[in-house]
Amino acid sequence: MIIPCKKIAQELEKELKKxxxxxxKKKKSIKLVVFLVGTASDQLSFVKIKKTIASRxxxxxxFINIKETxxxxxxxxxxxxxxxxxxxxxxxxxxxxxxxxxxDSVYDFIDIKKEIEGHRRKTEFFSPLGLAVLTVFxxxxxxxxxxxxxxxxxxxxxxxxxxxLKHKKIVIIGRGETGGKPVGKVLTNAKINFVSTNTQTxxxxxxxxxxxIILTAVGKKVVTADxxxxxxxxxxxxxxxxxxxxxxxxxxxxxxxxxxxxTETPGGVGPLDVLYLYKNLIDAAHMQK
Numbered sequence: 001m002i003i004p005c006k007k008i009a010q011e012l013e014k015e016l017k018k019x020x021x022x023x024x025k026k027k028k029s030i031k032l033v034v035f036l037v038g039t040a041s042d043q044l045s046f047v048k049i050k051k052t053i054a055s056r057x058x059x060x061x062x063f064i065n066i067k068e069t070x071x072x073x074x075x076x077x078x079x080x081x082x083x084x085x086x087x088x089x090x091x092x093x094x095x096x097x098x099x100x101x102x103x104d105s106v107y108d109f110i111d112i113k114k115e116i117e118g119h120r121r122k123t124e125f126f127s128p129l130g131l132a133v134l135t136v137f138x139x140x141x142x143x144x145x146x147x148x149x150x151x152x153x154x155x156x157x158x159x160x161x162x163x164x165l166k167h168k169k170i171v172i173i174g175r176g177e178t179g180g181k182p183v184g185k186v187l188t189n190a191k192i193n194f195v196s197t198n199t200q201t202x203x204x205x206x207x208x209x210x211x212x213i214i215l216t217a218v219g220k221k222v223v224t225a226d227x228x229x230x231x232x233x234x235x236x237x238x239x240x241x242x243x244x245x246x247x248x249x250x251x252x253x254x255x256x257x258x259x260x261x262x263t264e265t266p267g268g269v270g271p272l273d274v275l276y277l278y279k280n281l282i283d284a285a286h287m288q289k
Contacts, residue, residue: 003136003235003263007146009271012135013057015148016275019282020058029089030285031060032278033082036094037075037101039067042239043094050092053274059281062088069098080109089288090116090281095178113287116280118182125283126154128276129179129237130186132269133215135276136235137161140261151279158190170194171211173204173249179217179237216249223250231260236268 023030032054034047047063054061064082066075082088091110096102107119118125134152141164143149152161170187174180175198187194194215197204208214208227216223217237228234234255236248248265255262263269 001261003139003261003268004146005136005263005269005272006267008135008139008150009275011146011148012151012272012275012279013053015151016057016278016282023282023285024058028285029060029087030058030281031062031087031089032281033062033064033088033091034094035064035066035079035082035091037066037069037097039065047094049270050274050277053278057278059278069100072101075101076106076109079106083109083111083114088114090114090284092117092277113284116277116284118185118280124287125280126189127182127186128280129269129273130183131276131279132272133183133235133237134161134186134190135272136263136269137165137213140233141165154190162191165192165213168212169210170213170215171207172196172215172217173208173222174198174217174219174238176217180215183215183217183237218249221247221249221251223255225254225258228255228258230258232258234259234262236263236265239265 020030034050036043036047051061051063079091083091091114093106104119107115112120112123115123116125118127131152135150138150138152138157138161142160170193172180172184172194175184175196180196184194184196195207197207205227208223209229211229211232213233213235214223215235215237219238219240221240223234234250236250238249240247246266248268252262252264
């Protein structure tokens with residue numbers, strides 16, 4: 001059965017619109033700044049999606065596209081200046097960055113109350129993608145009604161999620177910076193046990209066959225029906241192009257009769273991921289005076 005991520009996203013977006021409107025009534029400025037180094041078409045496409053959602057919920061959006069890779073010092077100076085601007089509520093850096101700039105230290109130049117993707121140490125923010133995955137868990141195991149209560153609050157919801165997933169065998173396939181790694185970090189913060197597999201894992205299919213939940217974040221077809229236990233939950237985060245179409249890490253026609261629940265691609269956790277980015281931005285606006 002398809003997990004109705006699109007319907008969940010539509011409901012959560014309505015709630016974000018209300019929150020943005022309430023902040024505006026209090027004369028609170030809300031502005032997201034997105035940095036992108038390069039001109040890769042897929043990255044530009046992701047930025048466009050974020051801009052569209054910003055327009056729909058009423059958030060100001062600024063896109064800083066640096067087409068040629070700058071020196072590291074120049075790049076972080078621009079980030080720091082943007083962070084110091086009182087008009088800026090939150091900043092994200094579109095990944096992946098060129099190798100010369102690819103280090104977690106770039107996030108240290110963003111004010112901790114404006115670094116809304118949860119990269120900095122001692123941050124109050126959690127990865128939007130990780131929260132999107134927890135929302136799917138919340139829908140499946142705690143609250144199947146599609147409403148604003150599906151928004152995950154880590155402080156309030158950890159115990160319920162831990163209890164619901166206590167006896168579930170969870171496998172994450174992939175450990176990339178934009179997929180498996182941030183999701184694994186959120187699950188670890190929530191004290192939810194999982195096994196992480198990657199290209200170095202010996203006989204990974206042995207883990208897949210025992211898994212109750214598989215989270216895929218590779219960008220290649222890595223899961224087929226013969227690898228799965230009947231009734232498994234499949235949540236895809238990877239993206240690949242095949243025959244002019246966007247697909248995930250499994251073919252939906254192949255696994256639909258084996259999986260108990262699965263996400264579609266496109267239209268799976270991606271829309272939820274973007275909405276949590278804006279949920280974090282709204283929370284950042286509340287934190288800032």
